[in-house]
Amino acid sequence: MASATKSAWKNPSYLQSSFxxxxxxxxxxIWWSFFQRWLISGVGLxxxxxxxxxxxxxxxxxxxxxxxxVIQDQLGIKRKLVIxxxxxxxxxxxxxxxxxxxxxxxxxxTRWIGALIGSIVLSAGFMSGCSLFEAVTxxxxxxxxxxxxxxxxxxxxxxxxxxxxxxxxxxxNPLINFWVGSAFGLGMLLVYxxxxxxxQKEELKKETDPNxxxxxxxxxxxxxxxxxxxxxxxxxxxxxxxxxxxxxDQQMFPNYYASLxxxxxxxxxxxxxxxxxxxxxxxxxxxxxxxxxxxxGVRNSLLLGATVMFLRIGLCGVFHDPVTVSxxxxxxxxxxxxxxxxAFRYFTLHFDxxxxxxxxxxxxxxxxxxxxxxxxxxxxxxxxxxxxxPTFFTISGIVLAALIYGIFVIKKDDxxxxxxxxxxxxxxxxxxxxxA
Numbered sequence: 001m002a003s004a005t006k007s008a009w010k011n012p013s014y015l016q017s018s019f020x021x022x023x024x025x026x027x028x029x030i031w032w033s034f035f036q037r038w039l040i041s042g043v044g045l046x047x048x049x050x051x052x053x054x055x056x057x058x059x060x061x062x063x064x065x066x067x068x069x070v071i072q073d074q075l076g077i078k079r080k081l082v083i084x085x086x087x088x089x090x091x092x093x094x095x096x097x098x099x100x101x102x103x104x105x106x107x108x109x110t111r112w113i114g115a116l117i118g119s120i121v122l123s124a125g126f127m128s129g130c131s132l133f134e135a136v137t138x139x140x141x142x143x144x145x146x147x148x149x150x151x152x153x154x155x156x157x158x159x160x161x162x163x164x165x166x167x168x169x170x171x172x173n174p175l176i177n178f179w180v181g182s183a184f185g186l187g188m189l190l191v192y193x194x195x196x197x198x199x200q201k202e203e204l205k206k207e208t209d210p211n212x213x214x215x216x217x218x219x220x221x222x223x224x225x226x227x228x229x230x231x232x233x234x235x236x237x238x239x240x241x242x243x244x245x246x247x248x249d250q251q252m253f254p255n256y257y258a259s260l261x262x263x264x265x266x267x268x269x270x271x272x273x274x275x276x277x278x279x280x281x282x283x284x285x286x287x288x289x290x291x292x293x294x295x296x297g298v299r300n301s302l303l304l305g306a307t308v309m310f311l312r313i314g315l316c317g318v319f320h321d322p323v324t325v326s327x328x329x330x331x332x333x334x335x336x337x338x339x340x341x342x343a344f345r346y347f348t349l350h351f352d353x354x355x356x357x358x359x360x361x362x363x364x365x366x367x368x369x370x371x372x373x374x375x376x377x378x379x380x381x382x383x384x385x386x387x388x389x390p391t392f393f394t395i396s397g398i399v400l401a402a403l404i405y406g407i408f409v410i411k412k413d414d415x416x417x418x419x420x421x422x423x424x425x426x427x428x429x430x431x432x433x434x435x436a
Contacts, residue, residue: 011144011146012198012199013140013146013200014151015197018151018154020082023184023187023188024130024155025155025156025157025159026159026181026187027090027126027184028129028181029158029159029162029166030165030166030169030177030180031166033162034177037170037254038170043101043104043105046384047255047383047384048380051251051377051379051381052115052377054376057118057119057122057127058127058369058372060116060119060124061127062373064123065123065128065131065132065369068081068128068132069131069359072132072135077207078204079136079192079193081132082133082192085124085125088129089126089182089185090185091125092122092125092185093175096175099117100117125185133155138152138344144200144203147290148341149290149337149341153284154283156336157280160277160280160282160283161276162180163275163279164272164273165180167270167271170268171269231359236405237402237406237409237410238343239368239371240371240401240402241399241402241406242368244395247375247395248313248392248395251379251380256388257271257322261322277330278333281330281334282334285334285336286337288337289301289338293424294424295426298413299346299410299411299413302339302342302406302410303410305338306403308335312331313399314396315328315331316388316392317388317390320388345422347359347419349413349418349419350419352418352419
């Protein structure tokens with residue numbers, strides 16, 4: 001493993017991984033941040049129909065995501081799957097304009113066939129692809145000596161940049177957003193296909209040595225992941241918390257926020273600017289959350305993330321003016337890193353690190369997708385019938401119940417350590433003092 005003390009800017013694997021994940025989030029964020037707005041204002045779907053679209057997308061995502069996790073754990077640091085996903089991302093513009101949009105607009109049976117095809121393509125390139133790129137970046141960080149949070153922050157930074165432009169492009173023509181996504185997808189493909197630092201080439205050469213000890217898990221070990229009771233405990237927690245990143249933030253909030261302004265165009269442009277600012281803050285928090293984890297630990301960081309989510313969604317039901325709601329929306333910049341980074345560290349702390357990609361896909365991302373399948377349509381229907389405030393309070397109540405559950409079931413950092421141990425700054429000082 002590369003030296004952990006090597007300066008990030010002198011670490012070629014850090015630079016390559018950071019630029020690659022930056023391009024991915026640019027490719028995804030330029031259209032994903034307004035996907036719900038497009039389905040409602042561009043296609044004319046109801047909230048319940050949008051919920052069904054999201055449920056179909058989530059079903060495809062949870063299947064593809066598990067397959068991605070299994071394949072990538074077998075590949076180790078090889079990029080074959082990442083390159084395939086990059087090709088799909090590069091094709092999102094023509095796919096949406098010439099296949100997906102016409103089928104959705106056609107209505108009837110054609111609409112739902114299009115939704116099914118779209119769920120496979122969009123999930124393979126983006127929703128499942130997100131977890132894949134995060135898992136690969138995290139694996140590279142452990143292998144080549146850089147901080148995962150610092151590299152992942154570049155993904156949030158990329159999302160912030162494109163979110164700043166997304167609302168203005170959407171007002172011109174929503175399909176432009178998808179074509180810009182293709183351009184970034186092409187850039188991502190070039191990064192992963194041709195930028196291979198010397199230390200990665202050396203490591204790949206070692207892995208091809210027939211006499212080398214196996215570093216990748218067996219299929220039996222991967223299947224055994226699903227038999228771990230401790231994993232299912234965390235799955236339930238994620239199902240009732242991180243699920244609402246998409247159900248609330250993508251399916252409900254954009255349209256609600258735009259409705260707070262005199263015109264839809266002003267709402268779209270303001271939402272794009274706010275979303276960009278929020279993700280800029282999120283990018284900064286990706287570097288700060290590892291410091292928070294060092295102070296309070298992995299378990300407490302996860303519970304803090306759920307607390308922030310409970311407050312953010314609930315307060316959106318309390319306040320109904322653009323300024324206050326905008327401030328509450330910025331809580332999101334704290335919440336996302338508090339779920340993403342501690343979740344990864346939880347898996348590498350309590351489970352075999354060889355299975356990190358599969359565990360992250362199953363325990364964090366797939367759990368969230370299952371939750372979206374369960375909640376998207378009924379909550380969309382509830383939103384149609386009861387409006388914003390009752391729906392937001394319902395979601396906030398579910399998150400609160402999950403938080404209480406998590407307090408009792410999520411393992412402490414020193415319990416059942418099956419991977420890399422984690423110590424807070426206080427514990428490290430105590431350990432040093434005992435040696436003195």
